[in-house]
Amino acid sequence: MxxxxxxxxxxxxxxxxxxxxxxxxxxxxxxxxxxxxxxxxxxxxxxxxxxxxxxxxxxxxxxxxxxxxxxxxxxxxxxxxxxxxxxxxxxxxxxxxxHSTNTEVLTIVAHPTFCSRWLLPALNGFGQQFPLINLHINEQVGPFFSEDQNVDIAFLYGDGIWSGMQSVKLFDEYCIAVCSPEYLQDKTLDTHTLQGCVLLQLSSRLSAWYDYFKQQDISIDGTFVGPRFDTFQACIIAAMLGYGIALVPLRLVAQELQSGALVMAWDYAAKSRGSYYLTYPISLGQSHKVKAILEWVTTYLETSNQCQKILALVE
The missing domain is CATH 1.10.10.10 (Winged helix-like DNA-binding domain superfamily/Winged helix DNA-binding domain)
Incomplete structure (x- = not known):
């Protein structure tokens, strides 16, 4: 039978x-x-x-x-x-x-805000340098990896430990409190009281404001209260529109700080618990396309003027 x-x-x-x-x-x-x-x-x-x-x-x-x-x-x-x-x-x-028969597709996943504000500027010119590698960039909040997804590279925030993945640390994250210049008018900001201030909250990091003040040895109530948003991008836009004060990664608002669209509410940069990493499946470690983007991103970090200015601000 x-x-x-x-x-x-x-x-x-x-x-x-x-x-x-x-x-x-x-x-x-x-x-x-x-x-x-x-x-x-x-x-x-x-x-x-x-x-x-x-x-x-x-x-x-x-x-x-x-x-x-x-x-x-x-x-x-x-x-x-x-x-x-x-x-x-x-x-x-x-x-x-x-795609022609001699090209490769490099599938990249990144958080929407990180993608638009850091990754896309970082990858500018990659296509000219590597014309046989076609980028396919997906913006995704998460999770980034599952069995039914075909992902070559992911830019992740965390501790650098993901099962089956090789991680390359890009940089630490420093968060600053920002708001529109107009928001500061008629306000006397005091880190010991939040009276008259609205703290914009990121849904995935509801303890961020608490950690921000704790690092400064400041005990204050109301750090969990305020409008909630799903992405840093929404927090940044809300801050620019005068909704309140947003706590966001310094690297993601460097342009707004330089233009004056946003200003720091308090002169302090809080080091976050996690860092940003470029990650890829261990099995792809020797592939040409992964090596190419590793080389490209490493060079960008070493030569980026913005990186130097940001580190100077933090220090």
């Missing part, structure tokens, strides 16, 4: 891409006529493809009347699934067609 359960999969019937496209288009328009026009097919051909799909599934995907068609409950569920499948095929095909 053959107990190999994998063999029947080879004989399982799957719908054709044409049938799925006909179904998706008809479901989107709720019209075989409009679907046929979009697909440059005859109405009968589209209807036949959908009918064959329903026969194979042994399910009705549409309610049909002389005036119109509508999706059945099963059809609605299947439509959403098919839509995702066709989109995935489109992306995969486009990605493959957009």
């Amino acid at each position: 053959n107990t190999d359960t994998s063999k029947p999969l080879a004989f399982r019937r799957y719908p054709s891409t044409t049938a799925l496209q006909c179904f998706e288009t008809a479901a989107r328009h709720l019209s075989f006529t409009n679907a046929a026009q979009e697909m440059h097919m005859t109405q009968s051909a589209v209807s036949k493809q959908v009918a064959q799909l329903e026969e194979m599934l042994n399910l009705s995907l549409f309610h049909r009347t002389p005036q119109r068609i509508s999706l059945t409950p099963a059809g609605k569920t299947y439509y959403l699934e098919v839509l995702g499948i066709l989109k995935h095929i489109e992306i995969a095909t486009t990605n493959l067609m957009s």
Whole structure:
């Protein structure tokens, strides 16, 4: 008796891409006529493809009347699934067609604020130096790694220890309290009282203000109170608009400090518990694309004028 359960999969019937496209288009328009026009097919051909799909599934995907068609409950569920499948095929095909056979794709993940304010400026010119490496940059709050994700490089904040990953420390994080210049008007800021001040909170770091004052040996109430935001970017924008005082990494607001759009509310930079790291799967340590970005980022850190100015401010 053959107990190999994998063999029947080879004989399982799957719908054709044409049938799925006909179904998706008809479901989107709720019209075989409009679907046929979009697909440059005859109405009968589209209807036949959908009918064959329903026969194979042994399910009705549409309610049909002389005036119109509508999706059945099963059809609605299947439509959403098919839509995702066709989109995935489109992306995969486009990605493959957009790269020549001798190029590599380097998939990078980073937090949105870090990506826009540090990573993108840091990678400026990388494409010219390494034309055969195509960057695919994903902005993501987290988690950055899972079995179903294809990630080559991640820029992470933390302690540098992630399972199966090699970490290269980029720099420590120093956070400063910033606000708009107008926010300071008619206010006398005192680190021993928060009266009249609004502390903007980052949802993922609700103890940040407490740590900021504790490092200065200041005991103060109300450090957990204030509007909450999901990203540093939102905190920065809110501070610029006069919502209150934001506690943000110095590196991420260097440009606003230099332009005067933001000012330091208190002259203190608090060293955070974690640091920023460039991380990659250990298995990719010898790959050309990983070595290339390691070299590029290391050189950027060594030569960046902004880095030198920031370190001077902290010290």
